[in-house]
Amino acid sequence: GKGAINNRMTNNLMRRLEEKGVPTHYVEEINDRDTFVKKVEIVPLEVIIRNTAAGSFSKRYGVPEGKKLPVTVLEFSYKNDDLGDPLMCESHALALKLVTKEQLETVKKYASIVNETLKEFFLEKGLKLIDFKIEFGLYDGEVILADEISPDTCRLWDVKTGEKMDKDRFRRDLGNVEETYAEVLKRVKND
Numbered sequence: 324g325k326g327a328i329n330n331r332m333t334n335n336l337m338r339r340l341e342e343k344g345v346p347t348h349y350v351e352e353i354n355d356r357d358t359f360v361k362k363v364e365i366v367p368l369e370v371i372i373r374n375t376a377a378g379s380f381s382k383r384y385g386v387p388e389g390k391k392l393p394v395t396v397l398e399f400s401y402k403n404d405d406l407g408d409p410l411m412c413e414s415h416a417l418a419l420k421l422v423t424k425e426q427l428e429t430v431k432k433y434a435s436i437v438n439e440t441l442k443e444f445f446l447e448k449g450l451k452l453i454d455f456k457i458e459f460g461l462y463d464g465e466v467i468l469a470d471e472i473s474p475d476t477c478r479l480w481d482v483k484t485g486e487k488m489d490k491d492r493f494r495r496d497l498g499n500v501e502e503t504y505a506e507v508l509k510r511v512k513n514d
């Protein structure tokens with residue numbers, strides 16, 4: 324049932340982000356597992372935002388997981404399976420013509436709004452937004468938010484217990500995957 328949960332959660336968050344001025348691919352949820360979206364040409368960049376050290380950041384720099392970062396980290400990876408999605412800096416993305424400078428500025432502006440919006444929203448639900456990955460696409464030449472936002476693409480830790488409420492549950496074999504995903508959706512939908 325993870326797909327249905329992620330579908331509904333993504334749509335819920337996309338609608339909220341639209342209200343905050345971030346254009347998204349969302350058009351209409353058809354049922355549990357199907358959604359009409361605007362067909363975009365995906366920008367081949369994984370845009371990662373980090374509020375707290377975890378995962379590859381902790382590993383790469385030897386920082387303990389859970390250490391709050393004094394600044395928000397914005398990171399890019401080149402979406403390319405053959406190359407293993409390598410970490411990339413802005414000038415690399417421009418040199419490879421993956422985006423224009425103007426598009427990159429828009430991506431950064433929207434990424435920051437997404438972070439501020441989701442951080443506040445999840446906190447109200449008792450969840451700490453550790454880090455997340457988003458993707459953008461081009462639609463009619465404009466940059467819009469696409470892909471998904473779910474516990475598969477965000478690290479969410481319970482504020483009170485510190486429990487991991489995201490895909491690390493199955494990647495790290497922590498158990499209760501279904502229950503945890505359902506709990507996150509329940510909190511997100513509960514207004």
Ligand code: UDP
Nearest residue numbers: 371377378379380454455456475476477478
């Ligand atoms: N992420 C993702 N897809 C990817 C890579 C990362 O959704 O292909 C998300 C991941 O869930 C986490 C954040 O981006 O919320 C940062 O991931 P990290 O670089 O720490 O790598 P990971 O530990 O997930 O391998």
